[in-house]
Each structure stands twice: as structure tokens, then as C-alpha cells.
Amino acid sequence: MALSDLDPAERHRRIAATFTDRVRDAKAWDAPSPVPGWTARDVVGHLVEWFPPFLAAGAGVELPSGPSVHDDPVAAWQAHCDGVQALLDDPDTALRMLTNRHLGEVPLDQAIDRFYTSDVFMHTWDLARATGQDDQLDTDFCAVLLAGMEPIEEVIRSSGQYGLRVPTPADADAQTRLIGFIGRDPLWTPA
Structure with missing residues (x-):
């Protein structure tokens, strides 16, 4: 399920x-x-x-x-x-x-x-x-969260709880788009 x-x-x-x-x-x-x-x-x-x-x-x-x-x-x-x-x-x-x-x-x-x-x-x-460690998230749930958050982006950003959106390719998968949306660089790795 x-x-x-x-x-x-x-x-x-x-x-x-x-x-x-x-x-x-x-x-x-x-x-x-x-x-x-x-x-x-x-x-x-x-x-x-x-x-x-x-x-x-x-x-x-x-x-x-x-x-x-x-x-x-x-x-x-x-x-x-x-x-x-x-x-x-x-x-x-x-x-x-x-x-x-x-x-x-x-x-x-x-x-x-x-x-x-x-x-x-x-x-x-x-x-x-x-x-x-393994950083793969449930793809479908990533898409659900992103679909729920994008329409209220202004409210989310004004809360101070999220960083600036990190641009991702238009054809990126749901996880990559969600990670970018919440203000993380999807390509981030420890230095």
C-alpha cells in the first residue's frame, strides 16, 4: 500500500x-x-x-x-x-x-x-x-508532498522553515524536485 x-x-x-x-x-x-x-x-x-x-x-x-x-x-x-x-x-x-x-x-x-x-x-x-547511507525516498510520496506544497510556496517560504528553492531540471524525478523545493541541493555531498 x-x-x-x-x-x-x-x-x-x-x-x-x-x-x-x-x-x-x-x-x-x-x-x-x-x-x-x-x-x-x-x-x-x-x-x-x-x-x-x-x-x-x-x-x-x-x-x-x-x-x-x-x-x-x-x-x-x-x-x-x-x-x-x-x-x-x-x-x-x-x-x-x-x-x-x-x-x-x-x-x-x-x-x-x-x-x-x-x-x-x-x-x-x-x-x-x-x-x-541510502538516501532514496518513496518516489510517490515525494510527488504527493511536492504537489501539496507547491501551491502554498509563498506561505511555506515566509515561515522561515525552508530555504530558498534550489533549481532542478524540468525532467528531474520527484525526489530531486522535492529536495530542491525544500531548499536543499540535490547534488550535495559531504566535503
Whole structure:
């Protein structure tokens, strides 16, 4: 079944499993990443650190805390990932709302899916590139994300969460176009 056809809990399970594999196989945590100024450790730190306050402020949800990414990025990611998955696996999550001044009210499971799980998906490429691992993303899901993001490009860019679009060839595959759209050089490799 395609990633885009899954419910939020199962989509997170699959996307997070791929990211978890990259986390577990990473060896050089201080290696530069395609995100300017970030290391491989910072990619994991970003996901572990931005999302808990977003949930707490918008839905009153407190995720269990784990070790710091500085001390143990693998254990920090696993504790965080397990907490998010438990939240998505809880049937009551779909009945809760997340309220945000920029988004309004969104069902909690949909907010996690739209803003967090897609972030994990895209940062899988960053971590894989930084650590010399398989960086292939699901092509169909890349196309789905890109199709959803392109019409709201101005809003996305104004958020400050994405870099300037990197031009890609017109005939580039969906992954290359998505990576360029989010402000990464699809040809980036560690120096």
C-alpha cells in the first residue's frame, strides 16, 4: 500500500522506521548535513526538540522525554519516536484537536501527520546524505508532498522553515524536485 494511502499512525510507523534505520546506522554524528550549519546530530535534534513544544502548546500533550540528543542521539530518537507512535496508536488522538494561531484547529492525528511525519520523511534524506547511507525516498510520496506544497510556496517560504528553492531540471524525478523545493541541493555531498 502506498504511503499516501495509509492512516496517520501507519504512515508514521513506516516513515519513522526508515529514519530509525538511518539513525541506528549513523557513525559520524558531527558530520555536516545538507542543512547549512547543521550536523547529522542536529538533524535528529531538530525533530526531537521542535515537536514536543508544538504538541504541548497546541494540544496539551506531553511526550515522554528521553536522553538528550547530545548524549545519545540514538536513544533520544527512539524515546521520542516511540512516544509519537504511542500517541498516534491511541484511538482517542483522532478525536482531539490541536489549536495553533497559524493553523486554527486541526484534528491532532492530522496535525502530526501533516507537519511532523512529513518533516521526518524529508529529513531522512538529510541524515542519510550526512552519514553516507541510502538516501532514496518513496518516489510517490515525494510527488504527493511536492504537489501539496507547491501551491502554498509563498506561505511555506515566509515561515522561515525552508530555504530558498534550489533549481532542478524540468525532467528531474520527484525526489530531486522535492529536495530542491525544500531548499536543499540535490547534488550535495559531504566535503
